Amino acid sequence: MFETLKPQPADKILALMQMYRDDPRADKIDLGVGVYKNAEGVTPVMRAIKAAEHKLWEEQTTKAYVGLAGDPAYSDAMIKLILGDAVARENIAAAATPGGTGAVRQAFELIQMANPKARVFVSDPTWPNHVSILKYVGIETVVYRYFDRDTRGVNFDGMMEDLKGAEKGDVVLLHGCCHNPTGANLNEVQWKEVIALLNERGLIPMIDIAYQGFGDGLEQDALGVRLVASSCPETLIAASCSKNFGIYRERTGLLMAVSNDTSAQALNQGTLAFLNRQNYSFPPDHGARLVTMILNDDALRTDWAAELEEVRLGMLGLRQQLADELQRLTGSDRFSFIAQHRGMFSLLGTTPDLVEKMRVDNGIYMVGDSRLNIAGLNAQTVPVLAKAIVDAGV
Numbered sequence: 302m303f304e305t306l307k308p309q310p311a312d313k314i315l316a317l318m319q320m321y322r323d324d325p326r327a328d329k330i331d332l333g334v335g336v337y338k339n340a341e342g343v344t345p346v347m348r349a350i351k352a353a354e355h356k357l358w359e360e361q362t363t364k365a366y367v368g369l370a371g372d373p374a375y376s377d378a379m380i381k382l383i384l385g386d387a388v389a390r391e392n393i394a395a396a397a398t399p400g401g402t403g404a405v406r407q408a409f410e411l412i413q414m415a416n417p418k419a420r421v422f423v424s425d426p427t428w429p430n431h432v433s434i435l436k437y438v439g440i441e442t443v444v445y446r447y448f449d450r451d452t453r454g455v456n457f458d459g460m461m462e463d464l465k466g467a468e469k470g471d472v473v474l475l476h477g478c479c480h481n482p483t484g485a486n487l488n489e490v491q492w493k494e495v496i497a498l499l500n501e502r503g504l505i506p507m508i509d510i511a512y513q514g515f516g517d518g519l520e521q522d523a524l525g526v527r528l529v530a531s532s533c534p535e536t537l538i539a540a541s542c543s544k545n546f547g548i549y550r551e552r553t554g555l556l557m558a559v560s561n562d563t564s565a566q567a568l569n570q571g572t573l574a575f576l577n578r579q580n581y582s583f584p585p586d587h588g589a590r591l592v593t594m595i596l597n598d599d600a601l602r603t604d605w606a607a608e609l610e611e612v613r614l615g616m617l618g619l620r621q622q623l624a625d626e627l628q629r630l631t632g633s634d635r636f637s638f639i640a641q642h643r644g645m646f647s648l649l650g651t652t653p654d655l656v657e658k659m660r661v662d663n664g665i666y667m668v669g670d671s672r673l674n675i676a677g678l679n680a681q682t683v684p685v686l687a688k689a690i691v692d693a694g695v
C-alpha cells in the first residue's frame with residue numbers, strides 16, 4: 302500500500318526555517334516563520350501563562366476527559382473576548398479545536414456537510430493553509446482580488462467586484478484582523494460595505510481571527526468580526542490563541558457558528574461536537590484551560606493584556622523605524638505602507654528573485670512571496686534590512 306503514496310510538497314516556510322538553521326552566518330536574520338519573537342529573538346512564555354500553569358499544576362486533580370466541544374467555560378470566555386456583547390450567547394454554538402488550524406479545518410468540513418455545492422472565496426493572497434486544506438477537503442476555491450501590488454494596501458474595488466461573482470450560499474473567507482500574509486486590512490467603512498454585499502447576495506461569511514491584539518488592540522481588532530456576526534444571518538468564526546496567548550504548541554483554537562435564529566443553536570452545537578468526535582474526539586484541554594483561567598481572573602487578565610500590549614507596541618515601533626529608515630535611504634515615501642500595515646506581517650510586494658537575492662547576499666530570510674515577519678527584527682537589525690532592501694533594488 303505505502304508504495305502508492307506520492308511525496309507531498311514540502312511546506313515552504315518550514316523548509317525556509319531549516320535553511321536558516323543551516324546558514325553559518327552570525328548576522329543572518331530570520332523573518333520567515335509566523336511566530337512572535339522579542340528583541341532577543343526568543344518566543345517567550347507569557348507571564349500570565351506561566352502563572353496559570355503554576356496554579357493549574359497545584360490545583361488540578363484529574364486529567365479525565367472534558368467534553369467533545371471542550372469546556373463550555375472556555376467557549377464562554379473566548380466568545381466574550383472575540384464578540385464582546387455583539388451577539389447573544391444563545392445564538393452561538395462553539396467547540397474547542399486543536400489550534401486555529403483545527404477550527405479552520407472543521408469549519409470547512411461543516412460547510413461541506415451543510416452545502417456540498419458551496420464554493421469558498423479566498424483573498425489573493427491568503428494564508429497558504431487555507432488553500433491547501435480547501436483542496437484537500439475537496440471544496441472549490443475561488444480567489445478574490447485583495448492586495449494592491451502598487452499601493453500595498455487593499456484593492457477594495459477589485460475585491461468587491463470579484464465578490465459580486467459569488468452566488469447565494471457561497472462562503473467568503475475574511476481575515477478578522479492583521480491579514481496574513483499582506484498586513485493590509487479593511488477599515489470600518491469597508492467592512493460595512495462587504496457586509497452589505499454579503500447580505501444582498503446571500504453569501505456566508507467565515508472569519509479567521511488568529512491575531513487579535515496584535516494590530517490596533519484587543520477591542521479594535523475585533524471590530525470587523527463583531528460587525529459581521531451581528532449583521533449577517535449566519536457566520537462561521539475560526540479563532541486561534543496561538544499568537545495572542547503565545548501558546549503555539551498547545552494547539553488552542555475555537556470554532557464558532559453564529560446564527561441569528563436562536564433555534565439553530567442546538568443543531569449547530571451538536572454538529573460541532575460531532576465533527577470533533579469524527580476527527581479527534583476530545584479537543585486538547587491544557588491551553589484552553591490556561592486561557593480560561595487568565596480571562597476569568599482579573600489579575601491574570603490584566604497582566605496578560607499588558608504584556609500583549611507591549612508586544613503590539615513593540616511591533617508597531619519596529620514598523621515605524623523600518624519605514625523611517627527606508628524613507629531616509631530612498632528619499633521617498635514608497636515604503637510608508639510598512640507603518641500602515643498591522644500585525645506580524647507585511648508583504649513587501651517584490652519578486653521571488655529579489656527575496657532570494659537578499660537571502661544570498663545578506664542572510665535575510667523571508668518567505669518567497671516577500672512576506673516579512675516584523676517580529677523577527679529588532680532596533681539593531683532594522684537598518685540592516687532597510688539597506689538590504691534598497692541594495693537589492695526592491
Ligand code: PMP
Binds near residue numbers: 335402481509541553
Ligand atoms: N489562520 C491564520 C491566518 C494564521 O496565520 C494562522 C497561524 N499561522 C492560523 C490560522 C492558525 O494557527 P494555529 O493553528 O497555530 O493556531
